[in-house]
Amino acid sequence: MTLNRVVIVGASLAGLSAARTLRRADEAVELVMIGDEPHYPYDRPPLSKGFLAGSTPEEKLRLRAAADPDELGVEWKLGVRATALDVEAREVTTDDGATIAYDGLVIATGARPRALPGSELAGVHVLRSLDDARSLKAGLDAGPDRVVVIGAGFIGAEVAATAREAGLEVTIIEAAPAPLARVLDESAGMAIADLHRSHGVDVRLGVGVASIDGTESVESVTLADGERIDCDVVVVGIGVVPNTDWLDGSGLTIDDGIVCDSGCLAAPGVVAAGDVARWDHPDHGLVRVEQWDNGVEQGAFAARRLLADAAGEPPEVYGPVPWFWSDQYDRKIQLAGVPAATTVIVHGTIEEQRFVQLYLDDDGRPVGALAWNRPRHAIQARQLLADRASLDDMTSTLA
Numbered sequence: 001m002t003l004n005r006v007v008i009v010g011a012s013l014a015g016l017s018a019a020r021t022l023r024r025a026d027e028a029v030e031l032v033m034i035g036d037e038p039h040y041p042y043d044r045p046p047l048s049k050g051f052l053a054g055s056t057p058e059e060k061l062r063l064r065a066a067a068d069p070d071e072l073g074v075e076w077k078l079g080v081r082a083t084a085l086d087v088e089a090r091e092v093t094t095d096d097g098a099t100i101a102y103d104g105l106v107i108a109t110g111a112r113p114r115a116l117p118g119s120e121l122a123g124v125h126v127l128r129s130l131d132d133a134r135s136l137k138a139g140l141d142a143g144p145d146r147v148v149v150i151g152a153g154f155i156g157a158e159v160a161a162t163a164r165e166a167g168l169e170v171t172i173i174e175a176a177p178a179p180l181a182r183v184l185d186e187s188a189g190m191a192i193a194d195l196h197r198s199h200g201v202d203v204r205l206g207v208g209v210a211s212i213d214g215t216e217s218v219e220s221v222t223l224a225d226g227e228r229i230d231c232d233v234v235v236v237g238i239g240v241v242p243n244t245d246w247l248d249g250s251g252l253t254i255d256d257g258i259v260c261d262s263g264c265l266a267a268p269g270v271v272a273a274g275d276v277a278r279w280d281h282p283d284h285g286l287v288r289v290e291q292w293d294n295g296v297e298q299g300a301f302a303a304r305r306l307l308a309d310a311a312g313e314p315p316e317v318y319g320p321v322p323w324f325w326s327d328q329y330d331r332k333i334q335l336a337g338v339p340a341a342t343t344v345i346v347h348g349t350i351e352e353q354r355f356v357q358l359y360l361d362d363d364g365r366p367v368g369a370l371a372w373n374r375p376r377h378a379i380q381a382r383q384l385l386a387d388r389a390s391l392d393d394m395t396s397t398l399a
Helices: 013-025 130-141 154-165 186-198 292-311 375-386 391-398
Strands: 005-009 030-035 074-078 082-086 091-094 099-101 104-107 111-113 147-150 170-174 202-205 209-214 218-223 228-230 233-236 240-242 258-260 265-267 270-272 277-281 285-287 323-328 331-337 342-349 354-360 366-372
Touching: 005 013, 013 030, 013 104, 013 292, 104 292, 130 154, 130 233, 147 154, 154 170, 154 186, 154 233, 154 323, 186 202, 186 323, 218 233, 258 265, 258 270, 270 292, 292 323, 331 375, 342 391, 354 375, 354 391, 366 375, 366 391, 375 391
Parallel strands: 005 030, 005 104, 030 074, 104 270, 147 170, 147 233, 170 202, 258 277
Antiparallel strands: 082 091, 091 099, 111 240, 209 218, 218 228, 265 270, 277 285, 323 331, 331 366, 342 354, 354 366
């Protein structure tokens, strides 16, 4: 098979990484990138931090590889939404009525925020896109009396920290017993709660939201226990949903993302990358990773899979050590690998909020590492996990 044309659905970090890899490998391949936003690919992590705070101007958000949109030789179709995929015919249909044939297809459509009833009110925000961030920034810059953040995941916690550092009154509401309960263990999650409380944030844990109230604009949030919190800005950060609706009837396997093999292949000539991809990780089984670093690496890997298949070469296995970081106040929180029920502190203490904690599987093997304000240790831990180091080796290195 010859890759004459590759279509990339998703003008995202992963999509751009795939385009760069394909262009480096073949100067002649035709690249078509479809993106439902009108913007060239941009960096999302600053949206909840530097951009909201005003320290990162909008012009600095565009990803370097997209700074000159003509440099990659990509046919850009921005503000255009993919609506259907025909795997047998190798065609993508878009909402402007076009049908685009491909030899190879990269799906990098990412995910969208979950919403709550009442989200249609003015002053209620989610944060995923640049347009979301613009709207939220305008709301924060207007000096609201109180900001309520629903959901204490990484996005919610970062927004809360940014708003608090701007001098705003902030309340975090989390239904779970601790922040980031789905990602970290409870003790580490409570350390995040303590961090926010130490900066004056009102943190409510173990209570859900009954309603977001108001007429045209938000006026309050009512908790499941009946308490009402007056506010004029609400940020809903309760997770995301992979953007796979347009793939209904395509024949691809959809289950919390696009299900792929260990080499990111979803169907002949079709690969997926980034937040939308759920692939067979050699160590962790089917996983979907919502991380910046994975978007870069998996986008490039997915492109190489298309190239390998076209050349008749055997596929490789995509098995990176997942990697994530979050900046909150003066703390850098870094997670390598995956969490597990059993934990052990190998450096520092949780109380001083400068520590390294390992996650162990049922056999006592390290599968993850959490580092607070220990960036050097975090880098070491990531490499040790990649090397499948023992608990004793990791403990002696990181102590």
